[in-house]
Amino acid sequence: xxxxxxxxxxxxxxxxxxxxxxxxxxxxxxxxxxxxxxxxxxxxxxxxxxxxxxxxxxxxxxxxxxxxxxxxxxxxxxxxxxxxxxxxxxxxxxxxxxxxxxxxxxxxxxxxxxxxxxxxxxxxxxxxxxxxxxxxxxxxxxxxxxxxxxxxxxxxxxxxxxxxxxxxxxxxxxxxxxxxxxxxxxxxxxxxxxxxxxxxxxxxxxxxxxxxxxxxxxxxxxxxxxxxxxxxxxxxxxxxxxxxxxxxxxxxxxxxxxxxxxxxxxxxxxxxxxxxxxxxxxxxxxxxxxxxxxxxxxxxxxxxxxxxxxxxxxxxxxxxxxxxxxxxxxxxxxxxxxxxxxxxxxxxxxxxxxxxxxxxxxxxxxxxxxxxxxxxxxxxxxxxxxxxxxxxxxxxxxxxxxxxxxxxxxxxxxxxxxxxxxxxxxxxxxxxxxxxxxxxxxxxxxxxxxxxxxxxxxxxxxxxxxxxxxxxxxxxxxxxxxxxxxxxxxxxxxxxxxxxxxxxxxxxxxxxxxxxxxxxxxxxxxxxx
Numbered sequence: 001x002x003x004x005x006x007x008x009x010x011x012x013x014x015x016x017x018x019x020x021x022x023x024x025x026x027x028x029x030x031x032x033x034x035x036x037x038x039x040x041x042x043x044x045x046x047x048x049x050x051x052x053x054x055x056x057x058x059x060x061x062x063x064x065x066x067x068x069x070x071x072x073x074x075x076x077x078x079x080x081x082x083x084x085x086x087x088x089x090x091x092x093x094x095x096x097x098x099x100x101x102x103x104x105x106x107x108x109x110x111x112x113x114x115x116x117x118x119x120x121x122x123x124x125x126x127x128x129x130x131x132x133x134x135x136x137x138x139x140x141x142x143x144x145x146x147x148x149x150x151x152x153x154x155x156x157x158x159x160x161x162x163x164x165x166x167x168x169x170x171x172x173x174x175x176x177x178x179x180x181x182x183x184x185x186x187x188x189x190x191x192x193x194x195x196x197x198x199x200x201x202x203x204x205x206x207x208x209x210x211x212x213x214x215x216x217x218x219x220x221x222x223x224x225x226x227x228x229x230x231x232x233x234x235x236x237x238x239x240x241x242x243x244x245x246x247x248x249x250x251x252x253x254x255x256x257x258x259x260x261x262x263x264x265x266x267x268x269x270x271x272x273x274x275x276x277x278x279x280x281x282x283x284x285x286x287x288x289x290x291x292x293x294x295x296x297x298x299x300x301x302x303x304x305x306x307x308x309x310x311x312x313x314x315x316x317x318x319x320x321x322x323x324x325x326x327x328x329x330x331x332x333x334x335x336x337x338x339x340x341x342x343x344x345x346x347x348x349x350x351x352x353x354x355x356x357x358x359x360x361x362x363x364x365x366x367x368x369x370x371x372x373x374x375x376x377x378x379x380x381x382x383x384x385x386x387x388x389x390x391x392x393x394x395x396x397x398x399x400x401x402x403x404x405x406x407x408x409x410x411x412x413x414x415x416x417x418x419x420x421x422x423x424x425x426x427x428x429x430x431x432x433x434x435x436x437x438x439x440x441x442x443x444x445x446x447x448x449x450x451x452x453x454x455x456x457x458x459x460x461x462x463x464x465x466x467x468x469x470x471x472x473x474x475x476x477x478x479x480x481x482x483x484x485x486x487x488x489x490x491x492x493x494x495x496x497x498x499x500x501x502x503x504x505x506x507x508x509x510x511x512x513x514x515x516x517x518x519x520x521x522x523x524x525x526x527x528x529x
Contacts, residue, residue: 007047011039026084033089033097036068040099040106043085048073050395051382052465053491054109055476056117060146064119065090068099068106069463069474071401083401086463098123105382108499109491118142131209143217150217168203169195179513181210185287188524192505192513199509204502211528219488224250224324224457224477227485231475232319234490235526237280240273240318241468242490245475248403249464250324253479254455262326262451263405268442269318270466271435272343276305277469278386278428279350281521285425286357288518289366297353301346308342311335325455340443347436354429367421371516373504374419381500385471385493386427387520391419397467409438421519428521457483468493470522492526 011020011029018039019030031039043049049070057065065088072083089096098121100107110121111130118140121127132141142148167176180191189210195203215234219227232243244266251258258266283298310316312335320328331339357363373383378391388395396413398406414430416423461478471493480486497520505516 010042026086029085029087031087031089033091033095036087036089037097037099037102039087040068040070040103043070044103049085051103051105051109052472053474053476053489054106054113055487055489055491056113056119056144057478057487058117058145062094063090063092064094064117066096066113066119067476069476071397073395073400084463094119096121100124103382104380105496105499108495116142116144118145131212133207133209143214148217150214150220166205167195169197171197173197174202177510181207185514186517190524192502194505194510194513196510201505201508201510201513204505206498206502208498208524208527211525213528215529216488216490219485222485223483224479224485227488228323231488231490232322234529235468235492235523236317237277237523238273238468238470238473238526240269240322241466241473242475243318243322244270244404245464245466245468245473246477246488247322247324247464248466249462249475249477250457250479251455252462252464253460253477254324254457256325256453256455258326258404259450259453260447261330261449262453264442264446265327265331265451266322267405267409268339268439269313269321271438271442272305272309272339273318274435274469275343275346275432275439276302276309278432278521279305279346281518282350282353282425282428284518284521285367285421285515286363288515289363291357291360291363294353294357294360294363297349297356301349301353304342304349305346308339308346312339323452323455324457326450326452328452330451336443336446340440343436343439347433350429350432357425364422366512366515367425367519369418370421370512371504371508371519372418372420373500375417377500377503378419381503382496383500384496385468386424386431387497387500387522388471389413390416390423390427392417395472397465397472401465403465405442409442411438421515424519424521459483461487470494470526471497490529494522494524494526497522498524498527 018035021028029039050073052069052071055067068087070085096119098110100110110124111127113119114121114127115131174195174197177194177196178191179194181189191207193205194201215230219230228246231246232239234242279298279302283295283302286294286298306316309318312331313321373391375392378388378393383391383393384395394413394415399413411434414427414434416426457479459479459481463474463476465472465474473493474491476489478487501520505513508516
């Protein structure tokens, strides 16, 4: 697979410790640390690549490897073009140059690397107090380093109760209004510090990671099939998406071919999950505006989809359905026929609900021109998924980095430009319609055959990805010579979109905060890895 015209030649001609090579599925750059910022600028500014993830490994003896992943931002690159860039830097000192001053989407990734690995990011203006901000974590602790014992219990020597929120506003009468980390009608833990001098939110600061679970650390030393349980439970509402990304990484290491029927059914189940996820988001959005009937209707539709999923897939949230090499089991023909009819019926009910919402002036008054994320800000923060597409960014990994049977699926992402709550709602409904069509088309042309193949996983590393309901998700896996997981890195859409969230609520009224929050449709737990 060749690189986009001129890019590989330009990369190969670079001086200053950069070596480029073209592999089957990506271009790999081996670089010295000082070259990283200029390479990042070249890829993002000159060739319109998107920052995807930063993967850091600690192999012991103070040796660190950092991998920066970028993917092409143009929909469906020309045939034979490389859409993925892997940039590798090795260092024997825990230090990397910041790229977030040039590629702001990398900001949280760099802060996390500093927190979890103790790697100093030179030139970054705001390090520390990020993931490990609880009372039990000392600043010097780096839990993702190899010597760290995950079984040890930390003692309360961190910042804890001594922590005070940083303030930007200093004018007379200004104050910081905290929302969270636990508050009514919201199931996850997150703190938002809203600064104001009156009725409008002038500045906002997101403080998440109150439930850091150590998933990536727990995965180390696990057999790949055992780690699959962690991957698909990483975000329960998007279990199939995360399981699919993880399995695709393992399938690259095994060089196995997924049976055609399994590949088609994977698309069906991924889109079924997307429909159900968006229905739940619409329910929360309606409820946040006080539209109790609309919320109840959407929740009823969500419950119908959960029951249908449980009947067809064996679990309401599709746990245990996917496996390396295909699917763990094959649904019967009668169940698939009921799924086809059920999706059609649900689509009709959702279309009816959409019409009622569009004709509710009190509802529209609360979401139109509310919580605007401009296209410029969405570009700066690298917003993805429905949030990005509502702000004019058409990024969708099903099109940009097509995987599995999505290579044979023809559709265009639903894109709006206003970037407000109304635009995000229209994207949710538009994606439900598209997903319903994909499900029914796949079921109508479902080939016979097995749904699993042998998948003999070999040592090495690989990257798998999916377009989860909230946006692009990446699972990077290294399997050691002993056949066990040496490193699992999970990068989620929420890590990009929560990064941008505070810009959406600034200049909004306080009473609009829960509505904006609901319109994002994100999971905090996806960040608490």
